[in-house]
Amino acid sequence: MAGMAVQARELVKSFGEGEAKTFAVRGVSFEAHFGEMLYIEGPSGSGKTTLLSMISGILRPDSGTVVVEDKDIWSLTSDQLADFRLNTVGFVFQDYHLFPRLTTVENVAIPLILKKLEWNESMTQAMRYLEIVGLRDRAQLPPVKLSGGEQQRVAIARAIASQPDILIFDEPTASLDGDTGRKIVDFVKKNILNENRCILIVTHDSRIFEYADRIMRMEDGEIKGVEKGGQ
Amino acid sequence: MKGILKIAYKLLVNDKGKFAALLIGITFATFLMNMVTSMFAGILLKSSSTVINIGAKIWVMDPAVNTVQNSIPMPDYILDAVRSINGVRFAVPLYSGAALVRLRNGVYQSVSILGLDDASLFGRPELMQGHIEDIYSDNAFIVVKDAEFPKLGNPKIGTGFEVNDHTGVIVGIARVTTGGLFGVPTLYTTYSRAVQYLPSTRYTISYILVEPKSTGDVQHIKEQVKSMGYVALTKDEFMQKIANFYKYQTGVGTNILLMTAISFIVGLSISGQTFYTFILENLEKFGALKAIGARGYELVYMILFQTAFTSFIGYGLGIGLSTLLITIAKLRLPSYAAIITYRNLGMAFIMVLVIAGISSYIGVRKVIRIEPFDIFRG
Ligand SMILES: Nc1ncnc2c1ncn2[C@@H]1O[C@H](COP(=O)(O)OP(=O)(O)O)[C@@H](O)[C@H]1O
Ligand SMILES: [Mg+2]
Numbered sequence: 088m089a090g091m092a093v094q095a096r097e098l099v100k101s102f103g104e105g106e107a108k109t110f111a112v113r114g115v116s117f118e119a120h121f122g123e124m125l126y127i128e129g130p131s132g133s134g135k136t137t138l139l140s141m142i143s144g145i146l147r148p149d150s151g152t153v154v155v156e157d158k159d160i161w162s163l164t165s166d167q168l169a170d171f172r173l174n175t176v177g178f179v180f181q182d183y184h185l186f187p188r189l190t191t192v193e194n195v196a197i198p199l200i201l202k203k204l205e206w207n208e209s210m211t212q213a214m215r216y217l218e219i220v221g222l223r224d225r226a227q228l229p230p231v232k233l234s235g236g237e238q239q240r241v242a243i244a245r246a247i248a249s250q251p252d253i254l255i256f257d258e259p260t261a262s263l264d265g266d267t268g269r270k271i272v273d274f275v276k277k278n279i280l281n282e283n284r285c286i287l288i289v290t291h292d293s294r295i296f297e298y299a300d301r302i303m304r305m306e307d308g309e310i311k312g313v314e315k316g317g318q
Numbered sequence: 319m320k321g322i323l324k325i326a327y328k329l330l331v332n333d334k335g336k337f338a339a340l341l342i343g344i345t346f347a348t349f350l351m352n353m354v355t356s357m358f359a360g361i362l363l364k365s366s367s368t369v370i371n372i373g374a375k376i377w378v379m380d381p382a383v384n385t386v387q388n389s390i391p392m393p394d395y396i397l398d399a400v401r402s403i404n405g406v407r408f409a410v411p412l413y414s415g416a417a418l419v420r421l422r423n424g425v426y427q428s429v430s431i432l433g434l435d436d437a438s439l440f441g442r443p444e445l446m447q448g449h450i451e452d453i454y455s456d457n458a459f460i461v462v463k464d465a466e467f468p469k470l471g472n473p474k475i476g477t478g479f480e481v482n483d484h485t486g487v488i489v490g491i492a493r494v495t496t497g498g499l500f501g502v503p504t505l506y507t508t509y510s511r512a513v514q515y516l517p518s519t520r521y522t523i524s525y526i527l528v529e530p531k532s533t534g535d536v537q538h539i540k541e542q543v544k545s546m547g548y549v550a551l552t553k554d555e556f557m558q559k560i561a562n563f564y565k566y567q568t569g570v571g572t573n574i575l576l577m578t579a580i581s582f583i584v585g586l587s588i589s590g591q592t593f594y595t596f597i598l599e600n601l602e603k604f605g606a607l608k609a610i611g612a613r614g615y616e617l618v619y620m621i622l623f624q625t626a627f628t629s630f631i632g633y634g635l636g637i638g639l640s641t642l643l644i645t646i647a648k649l650r651l652p653s654y655a656a657i658i659t660y661r662n663l664g665m666a667f668i669m670v671l672v673i674a675g676i677s678s679y680i681g682v683r684k685v686i687r688i689e690p691f692d693i694f695r696g
Pocket of ligand 1: 102103109110111129130131132133134135137138695
């Protein structure tokens with residue numbers, strides 16, 4: 088088995104106070120490895136997004152630890168956490184969050200600019216990632232001129248532009264039709280996944296289960312089981 | 319940092335509608351503030367026109383005098399007393415008053431009359447036509463060719479009129495640097511003729527104009543004059559006193575203040591409001607930036623850059639526009655009272671900075687508070 092990418096131990100997260108207090112995640116432990124595509128699957132409200140957020144340095148858990156590449160991320164300072172997100176994690180948000188006032192290539196270049204690369208160098212590199220997702224000819228268009236599937240690919244190009252070890256997708260196919268969704272995930276598995284990278288995908292779209300290496304089922308803030316995915 | 323500011327610039331400028339609205343807000347506010355304060359500066363300057371045109375270094379007057387026009391006559395012995403103060407090179411009387419002139423066609427017109435010291439003609443205007451000695455000839459008056467000149471029927475040398483049942487005749491046409499505020503023509507004559515032709519109280523000297531031997535003597539002269547129960551003001555002090563009168567003792571100052579405040583508030587609300595919606599619209603994107611790994615201060619710089627950029631451009635446009643308008647107005651209307659002063663430019667700039675500051679504060683507060691988790695959850 089390849090190296091350990093993520094190790095989560097006894098993660099707990101609740102929201103609200105007193106009567107209104109609800110537990111979104113109740114003591115979740117799991118591991119994810121480099122070279123694998125791990126799905127987190129479960130009904131809406133089961134705590135998938137909350138779990139992903141705690142793993143990616145976005146949401147601080149009430150208790151428990153997250154170790155990524157031997158770093159206990161929740162013991163980092165907030166600046167170190169920002170660096171961690173910038174350098175180690177790549178996000179593909181459910182509704183992409185692309186800037187409509189920037190061109191497609193500028194959108195992809197954002198992590199590079201945040202890494203303080205020169206503007207021109209950022210654009211050159213961003214072009215390469217656009218090429219990977221097959222959208223080189225769309226570089227100068229604003230993302231709103233692109234189809235949903237194309238925007239999803241732009242979001243992927245932006246997520247991989249910082250060459251993250253861990254890629255996080257939240258419901259990547261939710262706003263795509265079935266065929267486009269499958270194509271995207273197929274593409275990600277073939278072109279984006281490699282042995283030095285771990286991809287975590289939250290979904291309840293069973294049409295893309297075939298691409299998973301493992302599928303972790305979540306319910307009510309707990310993990311109810313892990314299955315081998317795929318064919 | 320440069321890259322992130324370039325992103326901020328593009329986010330701002332590419333949103334053409336909002337950018338235009340922001341610019342309009344700041345331009346409008348700057349324009350209004352600059353117009354209003356320039357008009358006020360112009361009015362203040364014109365209210366001191368006699369002080370400027372006569373040009374004396376020191377003016378001696380009754381302490382109750384507020385404006386040049388409303389002089390309070392002083393007895394003759396004060397003139398002698400002033401002349402005998404150490405450090406006075408010379409001191410001369412000035413008559414300043416209003417009169418009613420009857421033109422040849424029977425029309426009455428009020429004028430302001432300045433009577434210059436007979437011996438020295440100190441404070442005389444620059445003549446465009448005629449000779450200054452002619453002021454000593456019978457019934458002689460010199461008319462100032464300013465914006466009010468046509469109200470006397472565009473007189474020429476030799477044109478006659480009546481002042482208080484005395485005959486008057488124009489012997490010269492003069493030019494002065496600053497026109498008056500009150501929309502009446504100005505006539506110059508000698509002090510003795512002014513006193514003789516115009517109704518006056520027991521005392522006749524409106525002002526005593528003093529030339530000190532050196533600037534070091536000014537303080538001493540002031541003290542001596544004060545001990546006589548009068549005040550000696552330098553030219554600048556007198557202008558300041560007149561300005562203060564208009565600012566604080568008439569409604570003008572309050573109104574100007576009000577107008578300035580209104581333009582400030584209008585500008586602030588347009589720009590602040592637009593910037594707020596701009597930030598709200600981009601809030602999720604800022605949150606996404608945060609999630610991706612932007613530091614808080616980078617987002618703050620982006621917002622500061624956006625407000626600073628819009629403010630400077632809006633300020634420039636507003637100043638440019640008001641300058642243009644004032645210039646055009648002055649070309650068409652020579653007596654148009656507005657001058658742009660560095661002080662007013664500075665004041666408008668500070669107001670714009672305040673607008674920018676408040677707008678950024680609103681934006682920064684929103685952006686700092688946004689939780690990337692909320693963005694992530696969608
Ligand atoms: N910021 C929040 N405030 C209150 N409750 C929250 C918040 N975020 C998530 N929750 C609750 O936590 C639970 C899990 O949410 P989430 O992780 O978004 O589920 P999923 O992604 O599986 O649909 C839900 O019951 C949700 O209402
Ligand atoms: Mg979710």
